[in-house]
Amino acid sequence: MTASLDRGAMGPAADPALGRALDRALDRALGRAVRGPGFSARLAPRALLVASAALAVLLALAVASICFGDYPLRFDQVVDAIFGGSGGQSYIVQRFRLPRAVGGALAGALLGLSGAVFQTLARNVLASPDVLGVETGAALVTVILMTLGLTGTAALTGGAFAGAAVVTAAVYVLAYRRGINGMRLILVGIGVNACVTGGTSYVLMLAEVHTAERAHNWTLGGFNGLGWEQVAVLAAGLAVTLPLATGLAARLRTLSLGDGVARALGLPLERSRLLLVGTGVLAAAASVAVAGPVAFIALVAPQIARRLIGRPDGGLVTSAIFGALLAVAADFAGRQLAGDAEIPVGIVTALAGGPWLVYLLMKRGSRSTDG
Amino acid sequence: MPSRGSATTAVSGLVALAIAVGVVAMLSIGVGSRFIPPDSVLSALFSPGGGFYDNVIWELRIPRTVAGLVIGAALGLSGAVMQGLTRNPIADPGILGVHAGAAFGVVVAIYVFGLLDFRAHVGFAFAGAALVSAAVWLVGSRGRDGATPVKLALAGAAISAFIGSATSLVLYADSTAFDEFRFWSVGSLAGAKADLLLAAAPFLAGGALLAFGVIRGLNALSMGADVARSLGQRVRLVRGAAALAVVLLSGTAVAAVGPIGFVGLTVPHVARALAGPDHRRVLPYSALLGPLVLLGADIVGRVVAIPSEVQVGAITAAVGAPVFIWFVRRRTVREL
Incomplete structure (x- = not known):
């Protein structure tokens, strides 16, 4: 619309x-x-084509990630195990591999959606929920809770969500000065993130070493422990934020034409922006609270969508699909690359995403970076 | 505000600052989980051997205080040179990737080479800091408008994130490295020992010499590269020497005591507010304000949580981040 x-x-x-x-x-x-x-x-036939192709790849990757593992399964065994079946194979699939694949896809989709909202809103390909402090906020609260011995899933998820929301709100309020400016938001985010990260390392140092190590591993992001409860939380997050975001898509597109045009078209600027930022943060915070911070998906997924569709806004749904695809692919790679051990998905995405960001910066070096 | 023109006011300002630094250093020797009365401090300093507190003072407090003085001066100087070099009010060694690079160097030293000795960390941290800040500079200075503040900050964030994840990967794989690293990563003066300071001294002295050597060049650069060139400065040489000074000073500081944020960012602003924009004054002022701030923060950290203590890196982050945000808010975005 x-x-x-x-x-x-x-x-x-x-x-x-x-x-x-x-x-x-x-x-x-x-x-x-x-x-x-x-x-x-x-x-838009091209957008539909790209989205369905991405969905097909996502499905294939998910099936592959269910097949491969310490105990390899054939495709037909996986299908059997998913649709009924009993015994060890279906236990492995239904208890571990299927929720991990589905949860990873949902977590990635939430991040892709959030990234698409932020990038279109700030008119800056570098804007992402990471910059606003969603990840560092969630990490600080989780590390504190774990140090205090509160390791229940509900407490950790709720706490991480609250931390993400509070830190993001702080960044937004601190960057507000007669309206929100994309670049000021990013710079304030860098400052607040530095402060919150300092707090996290301080708490990690106070904690007993095994607790500290577990807490630190959480901050690397991982789909390892995902079960159906977590999948339900992620699905609920997507069920709330995807309709919200698509409902606001018209406003988002108008805002992306610039403040002047948007105001001339009669859009209430600050209110629309607040709604959109809220939706984006909600999506990212739900993902981070459950699956831990997975870097760079929110940054990269919307850009891939944009390039393949060939239009300025990648489309929210397509970005979400690409987010899911990237998350499942990175998780799969992290399990396969290191032999017996496994590399947390957040490290895989950061190692791959950092150079991408540098490439972007170098490519746009000759243009202004003002958002 | 004192008149900025007169040389005598500048000198008297410096003398006042030096006295303040001396007072803070005395406090730093006396204050801690055990308070030592001033007369015992003086007798231990000037006629050691007899007093009850001599051991504490000479083994712990004095190395720590000297570390605070030296590292504080290094951080203040490196911040002032960095801001002059980039003509960028938010330039800080930490924001530009020095910390992430040094951290990676330390992790490589612990994990790959099994080195647990501080003196070995210094070299690795230093190499990591140098490589990463060079990379940030290369990426951030591309394009016609050169190294704009925003581009440098973003390049620093991107490359720091990448290097940081490589660091995390090693820490994830190795518990020993993680346990060593988490104490280093907060930034503390508590572990400073005399031999560590001796190992760091040549690097710091070289950096300080270079910094004071490029003062003229920095003053010329502050009017723009073209003006500097027409004034007879070899711009590339000045920039290279200044960047080397920054890496020597801040890289060594990070290696010696861990990442301590925001001192290099805020101190030069205070120096400019007191002494004006001339680097002949900004640099010495920063070199005295740095120890004042760092030792002050360290003393605060020692007393806020008695009987334990809060590391100085945590204190400077808690105080420095609000100052950074205040600077970002104060200016219109284009000025940044």
Whole structure:
């Protein structure tokens, strides 16, 4: 739905030729318009194609990650085990590998969605929930809770979520000065993150060594312990934030045209921004609270979506699918690369994502980075 | 605010600061989990051998205080040079990746080479800091507009994240390395010993000499590279020497006592507020303000949680981050 961008909202074009040219440009950018009585939507064949191809790859990767492991399974055994079946194989699949694959995909999807919201909102490909402190906030609270001996799943998930929300809110409030500016938000985020990370290392140092090690491992992110309870929390997070975000998509797209245009089109700027930031943080915090911080997915997934679809906003749903794909792929790689041991998924994504970010910075070096 | 023009006010400001540093150093010798009265401090300093506290003072308090003085001066100087070099008010060795690089160097020393000796860490931390800050500089200075503040900060964040995850990978694999590393990573003066300071001294002295050597160049650079060139400065040489000074000073400081954030960021701002923008004054002021801040923070850390203590790195982060945010908020974004 792109009501705010359609011709009606842009005002009647004085020149019919200009109007037709505008229509054609919009069709190219956003897909062919389909209008009926009381509704209008755009169909973008390329976006649909990319999204379904990504879904297919995601499915294949998930099946592969269920097949391979310390105890390899054939494809037909996996299918048997998923749809009923009993005995050791179905126990392995239903108790461990399936929730891990599904949970990892959901966690990645939440991050991809969150990243898409932030990047479009800040009009800056470098904006992501990490910068706002979602990860460091969650890590600080989790490390404190673990040090105090509170290791129940509910306490940790709730605490991590609260930490993410509080630190992000602090960054938002501190960066607010007659409105929100994308670059100031990022810089304030860097400062707050440095402070919170300092707190985390301090607590890690106070803790007894085994506790400290477990807490530190949590901060690396991992899908290792995911069970159906955690999958349910992640699914609930996606069920809340995906409709919210797609419902706000029209506002998001208008905001991405710049404050001046958005204001001229009658959009309440600060309120829309707050709603969108809230949705993005909710998505990222749900993911981080359950699966730990998995770096860079929120940054990279929307950019892949954008490049493949070939339009300025990658599309929220497509970004979420690519987030899921990246998470499952990184988890799979982390389990396969190190032989007997396994590399936490957050380390795999950071090792792969850091160079990507550097590449982006070098490519846009000649342009201004003001958002 | 004193008049910024007169040389005598600058000198008297320096003398006042030096006296303040002396007072803080005395406090640092006397204050701790056990308070030592001033007369015992003086007698231990000037006629050692007789007093009850001599051992504590000479074995623990004095090395720690000297470390605070030397490292504080190094952090203050490196921050001032870094900000002059990048013409960037938010430049800080930590933000530009020196800490992440040094941490990686230390982890490599512990894990790959099995070195648990502090003096060995210094070299590795230093090499890591040098490599990473060079990489950040290369990435952040691409493009026509050169090394803008925002580009450098973002390049620092990206490369720090990458190096940090490599560090995490090693820590994940090796419990011994993790246990060593978590104490190093907070940043503390408590472990400073005389031999460590001796190992760090040549690097710090070299860095300080270089820093004071490029003062003229930094003053010229503050008017822009083109003006500096027309004033006869060899811009590349100045930039290279200044960057080397920063890496020598802050890299060695991190290696010796762990990452201590925000001192290098905030001290030069105070120095400029007191002494004006001329680097001939900013550098000496920063070299005295650095120890004042670092030792002050260390003393606070010793007394806030008696009988245990809070590491100085945690104190400076807790105080420094708000100052950083205040700077970011104070300016319009384009000025940054």
